[in-house]
Amino acid sequence: MRLQTFIVDAFTDQSMTGNPAGVCPLDHWLPDAVMQSIASELNQSETVFFAPRPGAKDTSSYREYDMRWFTPTREVDMIGHATLAAGHILLSHLEPTLDEVCFFSATAKMTVCRGDHGLRLNMPALVPEVVDPPAGLTEALGIQPTKVLAAKHYLALFDSVDDIAACQPDFAALARLPLPAVIITAQGQGDFDFVSRFFAPANGVPEDSVSGVAHCCLAPFWSARLEKTKLVGRQLSARGGTVLCEHDDTRVILEGAAVVSLEGTLWL
Numbered sequence: 216m217r218l219q220t221f222i223v224d225a226f227t228d229q230s231m232t233g234n235p236a237g238v239c240p241l242d243h244w245l246p247d248a249v250m251q252s253i254a255s256e257l258n259q260s261e262t263v264f265f266a267p268r269p270g271a272k273d274t275s276s277y278r279e280y281d282m283r284w285f286t287p288t289r290e291v292d293m294i295g296h297a298t299l300a301a302g303h304i305l306l307s308h309l310e311p312t313l314d315e316v317c318f319f320s321a322t323a324k325m326t327v328c329r330g331d332h333g334l335r336l337n338m339p340a341l342v343p344e345v346v347d348p349p350a351g352l353t354e355a356l357g358i359q360p361t362k363v364l365a366a367k368h369y370l371a372l373f374d375s376v377d378d379i380a381a382c383q384p385d386f387a388a389l390a391r392l393p394l395p396a397v398i399i400t401a402q403g404q405g406d407f408d409f410v411s412r413f414f415a416p417a418n419g420v421p422e423d424s425v426s427g428v429a430h431c432c433l434a435p436f437w438s439a440r441l442e443k444t445k446l447v448g449r450q451l452s453a454r455g456g457t458v459l460c461e462h463d464d465t466r467v468i469l470e471g472a473a474v475v476s477l478e479g480t481l482w483l
Contacts, residue, residue, distance in 0.1 A: 216393035216483040221308075222259065223300035226425040226471035228333070233456040234425035235263030235476065243408035244281075247289035247290070253481065254285035260420045261286055263297035268319060278310065282318040282325075288419035293323050293367075295427010295469060299336045302327025303473035306334070316321040332459055333472035340433040340467045341366040354448035356399065366432050367464050368396040368415075375401055379410050380451050390416040398429045400436075407457075409437045425456030431467045 220239055222405040227233025237257035239250075244266055255261040261284050271279035282301065284294040298318055305316045307328065326337045341406060343364035352369065353359050358378060360371035369392065379401050389397055396415035403409045411433055413426040423429070430448055437446055437460075446460045459470035 218253070218481040218483055219283040220253075220257070220299075220479055220481045221475055222477040223303055223473050224476050225296035225299045225303070225427075225473045226450075226458050228472040229237060230474050230476040232454050233471075233473070234261050234296040234372075234423065234454065236294075236300040238297070238300050239264045240301075240304065241266040249483065250283065251285055251290070255287045256266055256481070257399055258287050260423050261291065261297040263294065263301050265301050265318060275312070276314040277317070278305070278313055279317045279319065279373060282320050284320075285431055286419040290342075291418055291430055293320060293338070293431075295304075295336060295338060295394075295430065296423075296425055297381075297427075298325050298338070298465060299327060299334055299427060299469070299471065302334050302336065304475070308462075308475070320322070326372045330470045332470050334470065336427060336469045336471075338427065338431050338467050340462060340465050340471065341428070342433050343370045343432050349392050349394075351388055352397070355392070356383045356397070357383060357385070360399070363396060364436065365384045365396070367428065368398055369394050369431065370398045370400065370432055370436060373399060373401045376410050376451075377396045379412055382412065384414055386414065389414050392417075396429075398432060399428075400433060402437075403447075403449060407426075407434060407449040408441060408443070410449050410451050413452055420454055424452045425450045425458065427458070427469055429462055430458050430469050432471075434460035434462045434467045446452060461472040
């Protein structure tokens with residue numbers, strides 16, 4: 216069996232920057248073990264698989280798909296950059312006459328359409344609430360946050376951009392925390408409203424280059440704090456990436472570019 220496969224760099228307009236994702240379009244679902252093996256072989260932070268949705272309400276300009284995501288070690292839920300990457304493959308390569316694609320997972324509905332600055336990814340908002348810092352968080356990060364919140368993941372607030380850039384966490388210690396990932400953030404400077412980094416060693420991803428799901432939490436937090444609904448975030452990973460964010464009640468719209476860095480055939 217031959218499988219068309221892509222690696223797409225998301226939230227960037229330059230290859231070899233942003234966040235890479237494996238993208239595997241399917242005609243029908245493969246066994247879970249096979250998809251996990253493919254994700255391990257591609258060895259990206261996440262690989263996304265999507266297939267036509269049974270009973271889809273497709274039109275000439277709109278199409279629906281079911282979607283699943285795998286890290287090299289496990290299946291995970293609701294991954295933003297890989298969903299943007301899948302939308303790019305469909306709207307720019309496989310189905311360029313479409314205006315919008317809609318992806319369904321076990322827990323979420325997400326859409327991708329064209330925008331003024333690339334693609335617009337509409338995802339559920341993850342509104343964080345203040346929590347007591349879990350035991351071991353400060354020691355794992357190596358620096359004391361000014362506030363800790365949580366939604367799907369921990370959100371640790373710091374005073375400065377320099378704090379975010381200089382953080383050198385203990386990934387093994389982070390992996391032992393009750394929630395699977397930690398976002399660190401501070402108010403930005405210049406063109407950026409906020410900066411962040413995202414650590415998910417419990418999911419097999421020590422540091423994610425540019426995380427869409429992290430911005431589903433960051434956008435409502437900074438929207439409330441800065442009293443503005445449209446923001447620009449910069450993730451300070453080694454590869455780096457910029458995410459345009461819009462908080463709209465229960466949804467977050469993330470806008471960014473994407474580029475294909477590799478296209479090939481995987482033999483199964």
